[in-house]
Amino acid sequence: MVEMTAMSxxxxxxxxxxxxxxxxxxxxTEGVKELNDIFKLKEDGGILNKHGVVxxxxxxxxxVFVTVSTPNEEIAYQMGYHSMGPGPLWTLYRPFHLCNLETPLTVAKAVIDGEVTCVPIDGLVSECITRAKIDLKAGQTIDGIGGYTTHGSIATAEESNAKGYVPFGLVTNKAVMKRDVKKGQLLTxxxxELDKSTLIYKLRKEQDAMYGRNVL
Known part of the structure; x- marks a missing residue:
């Protein structure tokens, strides 16, 4: 979900x-062949309410993959000619995602070369928010990314802000539940009670102020 939020x-x-x-x-690759039909709109037999999504x-x-369409008749013809399927959707697929190698290279490019990999186009679009992996009890200390009690989900920044969902990166092993929460529930x-002494909490507070959000 972190990667999907970054892409969003x-x-x-x-x-x-x-x-x-x-x-x-x-x-x-057998599964990739199914995506052209799966990612149609609901009215066309697929699962999506709209296109233009992560x-x-x-x-x-x-x-990793991207499913695309085109209004250009020549491009549509060429996609079919090159065995990409009849359309109107086509899936481009790369059969590897070497995140443990790509991440340090991204950091090195930023620090050494001053080169960015990706930059948000216009502030926050989506948030990686927090969902309970198990039933959580008031007073329980929980863990964060890679732990046993919570995992990440994704919502639009607008909805996350309106409903007070907790960004997943703020959940650390010193966070304490204020009340009971059921498995699968999104945490607000x-x-x-978050650990306010962490650097990421302080940076998030600065970011919220920068975007005119006063959540923390």
Missing amino acids: NYTGLIPDVIGGHGPKTAPG EYVNGIAPG YDDI
């Missing part, structure tokens, strides 16, 4: 629904 903020594409649909497919798939990992600021 970079491109302006938003989640179709909170958390995404996450359809299941056959493994690998989404993930259970089945084609570790690859009313549910949790």
Whole structure:
């Protein structure tokens, strides 16, 4: 979800629904063949309410993909000619996602070369928010990214701000539940006492002020 949120903020594409649909497919390239139909609009037999969204798939990992369309008749003809399918959607697929290698290279490019990999196009578009992995109890100390009690989800920044969803990056192993929360529930600021001494909390507070959001 962190990657989807980064892509959303970079491109302006938003989640179709909170958390995404996450359809299941056959493994690998066989699953990729299903995406042209899966990602049609609902009225056309697919799962999406709208196009122009970020989404993930259970089945084609570790690859990454983009499903595209075009109003250009020549491009549409060429996509069919090159065995990409009849359209109106086509999926471009890269069968690997080497995040553990790509991340340090991204950091090195930024620090050494002053080169950015991606920049938000216009402030916050989406947020990576926090969902309970298990039933959580008031007074319980929880963990964060990679832990056993919570995991990330995605929502538009507008909805996250309106409903007070907690950004996943702010949840650390010193965060304490204020009240009981059921498995699968999205955590709000009313549910949790965050560790306000962390650098990321302070940076987030600065970011909220920069964008005119006074959540923290």
